Amino acid sequence: MDFELSSEHLLLQKTVRDFAQREIGPYVKQADRRGEMPAEVLPRMAAQGLLGLCIPAAYGGQDLDYISLGLACEELENVDTSLRVVMSVHVALNSLALLQWASEDQRRRFLVPQARGQKIAAFGLTEPGAGSDAARVASTARRSGDDYLLTGEKTWISLATKADHVLWFARTNPEASDPHQGLSAFLLETDRPGVTRGDLEGKLGVRAGSTGWLHCDEVRVPEINRIGQEGEGFTIAMTCLDNGRYTVAAGAAGLIRACLAASVRYAHERQAFGREIAQHQLIQEKIARMSQQYEIARLLYLRAGWLKNQGRRNTRESSLAKWYATEAAFEAAHQALQVHGAYGYSDEFDVERFFRNARGAMIYEGTSEIHTLIQAGYALGLREDGALRRELPAHRVS
């Protein structure tokens, strides 16, 4: 067992940290206040290679491993959640799904431009009437000659109005007795006729990010755009979540670290009752808890990343890491705000933004309730993972 990060990982960590703090950090507060993603974020992330971070070089990526993906997410969310969301959606939920499930031809056609950052990718599973109950997807894909006609609406889609490609889940067999069996996955180009989209307003957090809806009205897509087999959509969606949840967990660790750093700094600055508040035990208790939460979150996500590198199934571990880290991040942000007192309640300090940003992650990529059920299922022996037709390729560090 080796708990050391390699020099490659350390160099990557410092590079992404410097990039996020210097290139994006200065704009985050304004972007959050304005409620829009700065136009330069995606081009800069693309230029740095982040959008193809752990995709093999053969498909236009940077060929780094899954632990690097986690480390990058931790550093990005340490600056702002909106940056990590880009990685979750573009890299984990979409590009890794193409790596796992798409044919060689499809990888060349769709994955290569995504990994190079020339095309932005999103993930279209959630619908107005289908959230935790993902099998309830009502969007349809009807055969029309050699093509499919996609109709339906997706909502709460990160990068909805920025994306060129959306991994779109739709029902190909409305007659299937088990609703899980009737779904299929499609790579939808958003410039196809019949696609409309818009941004969602009034979000509690991640306001520097882009979240929206997409609507398809009889959008014609050729068969080459279907990812995996017909009826395989639900299985594909669940493997996407194994990757997405991993990035959310790693990002949440970065958010806890940000809460801890802000609290430590403020605790040494602020005086109360004749000494700095760091000397008061009830403040120390909060700081101690945050460092504990950070270490647990970090170890949990790194283990999931290690399993991914080995090519081993990690549904259980990624779910556990995501469940723990996002709840811990919200608790850390809540306590960081308390350490800052009234100042923490104002956007003059970052912890107010951390608090709002932390909340959403307990809902997306599996609510805390869904993860509770998943973990109970594994512990009670009610749930086990069967073999998949195609596995996510391993990344063994040479």
Added chain:
Amino acid sequence: MNIVVCVKQTPDSAAKVSVEGGHVTWGDAPLIVNPWDEYAVEEALRQKEKHGGKVTAISMGPESAREALKTALAMGCDEAILVSDAGLKGSDSLGTARALASAVRKIGSVDLVLFGRQAIDGDTGLTAAQVAHLLGWPALTYVAAVEEIKPEAKTMRVQRMIDEGRQVVEAQLPVAMSVVKELNEPRYPSFMGIRKASKATIPTWSIADLGVEASKVGSAGALVSWSEIYAPPVHKVECEVVKGETPQETARTLVDRLIAEKVI
């Protein structure tokens, strides 16, 4: 162009530096590439991109300095050499310059050696000029802009940042130069570069490899001795709020106070 860039590994600029038992310490703070040296690496890479050739990064330091060289490789340097030897420990800037100048000679046919303006730990800012002197080359210090390099004519023209403004200087190659941050914006290491750097073999050159006299480097050869090292005394700061009935009166009172304190 055959370019060499000298980088030093220093404690992180955010490290808490203290003095313990007459020695400077920074605890377990992370070690980084001296931030000024990043501008030197960037300029080396830009000149290579413009004129072709090769960039070699060299660092003198303990084994850990290998990590600083990996950063330089990840940014795009072609090769890296670690100058490391127990006998180099305790070198002053002259000893360091002797080792680095020998390394430059050993590389051979070098056109340009770059340095950051100073290291954020020692802060002497001497090494670039000392290397130039030892090699018998022109020293262009505090370079803020490279106006032109003519590799065939073996000339270069730069702007130096001096107190009075900028000074345009021409020199004959080979040249040793130190750079200031106005020169460029250092790039981030690329991820491909990080992968390449982590697999690169970085040779170590010892005193014997360099052919320098052991008595001229390290603590044995140091001409500078640090008789006493202490942390700067903590300044007591007192705040005084200047008040007045009108802004004019407040300003007048403030000016009187500043004159009384000999600030202006």
